[in-house]
Amino acid sequence: MTLFESARAVANAGGDGAIDWDAVSEAAKAATDPGDLDLSEAEAEAYAADVRDARAQLRDVSGLEFDVPETVEIQNRHHWVDANVATFRRVFEPLNERASYLPGVARSLNTATTAGALAFVSRHVLGQYDPLLLADTSDHALYFVHPNVVGAADSLDVAFPRFRRWIAFHEVTHAAEFGAAPWLADHLEDQLEAGVAALADGEVRREAFRELHVAMTAVEGYAELLMDEAFDGEYADLRAKLDARRRGGSPLTNLVKRALGLQLKREQYERGRAFFETVAAERGLAGASRVWDDPEYLPTDAELDAPRAWLARVTDSAGETAE
Missing domain, CATH: 1.20.150.30 (Zincin-like metallopeptidase, N-terminal domain)
Incomplete structure (x- = not known):
């Protein structure tokens, strides 16, 4: 080859x-x-x-x-x-x-x-x-x-x-x-189909791709939180080295990553992890897991940077009293 x-x-x-x-x-x-x-x-x-x-x-x-x-x-x-x-x-x-x-x-x-x-x-x-x-x-x-x-x-x-x-x-x-979240695959499919259908019509439906990006940020951020809770060994060095690997690479490699939008993947890990770390610190892993109860409980783009606003919305939706 x-x-x-x-x-x-x-x-x-x-x-x-x-x-x-x-x-x-x-x-x-x-x-x-x-x-x-x-x-x-x-x-x-x-x-x-x-x-x-x-x-x-x-x-x-x-x-x-x-x-x-x-x-x-x-x-x-x-x-x-x-x-x-x-x-x-x-x-x-x-x-x-x-x-x-x-x-x-x-x-x-x-x-x-x-x-x-x-x-x-x-x-x-x-x-x-x-x-x-x-x-x-x-x-x-x-x-x-x-x-x-x-x-x-x-x-x-x-x-x-x-x-x-x-x-x-x-x-x-x-x-x-x-x-x-049995609904998650369907939710991602709906956003993909909407975005690609618009592209086929010569349009860019940014909202569909934004919602897809937000959902994937939640997916990656929760994964980072949960695996740290479940992994059966020391992981601090692995986390640090993988984070460095995601950010690192030669100038050419980083140029290609930016051209392919792979820096968005790194952002999903980092932004999603920060969101769920704050949520878990206040409500524990069970509180963070509420995100999978309903599509409406996915954070919005703004809430990813304001996790307490998400907590307040989800708590109100469930009719609970905030701690």
Whole structure:
């Protein structure tokens, strides 16, 4: 696989839609080393054990009833690309139903941009809880990108088994959230569909994307809070090193992150964590978990920076007396 092959896949992008998804997959994988996925049976079982332990401890700490997805995959980078191309294809299908004034040029540009984004992220993503948005299934999926987990543990100078377990706890925390809030996947799908449909009509519906960003900030922030409560070991150094990793990188890497909007992901972690730390300090984990009781209990964009305003609103809605 070479960059030349990647460029050739983009240049040969075909079809009638705005994006040639087969070319996206081919180009992204051509530009990315798949990484080593030669695991022993014991190493594969260690991932499974971490997931089982995370489920048990998160249930115990949070009191939330949930299960992990039936699909739990240990992937290389190419596997991750294929899984996410499938999601992108579903989400952005409305764009493929629109004609372009310069269909060939636009298709190649869209294909190249999407392939480049997926190739970049595939080299950095560690794990992913995939709610399989807009898929014709009620199941979700859980992925671990093994070469990246190994590489990150090495670069951060952390023992691989401990780091792998930390990542497992983080991703299983998302299973807890989606299990506690059966409405959450539908809520995210509604915002995605509204935003993409508007794009297909040549409009930018900022409100839909803003609501999606706010919801994901709540998802990531609560996950940070809950995994710190449930993880069975020291984690301060892991948290510090991962925070530094999210902020770090070469100037070129940071430029690409900004271009792809990945700084928003870091903001979701940091802003969401600060929100839930304040809520939990006043009302405990049970108070923070109220966010999953109803879609109306998601914080607004303004409330993320004013958690006591959220507490007052949720308390009033529930007819409770503030402490």
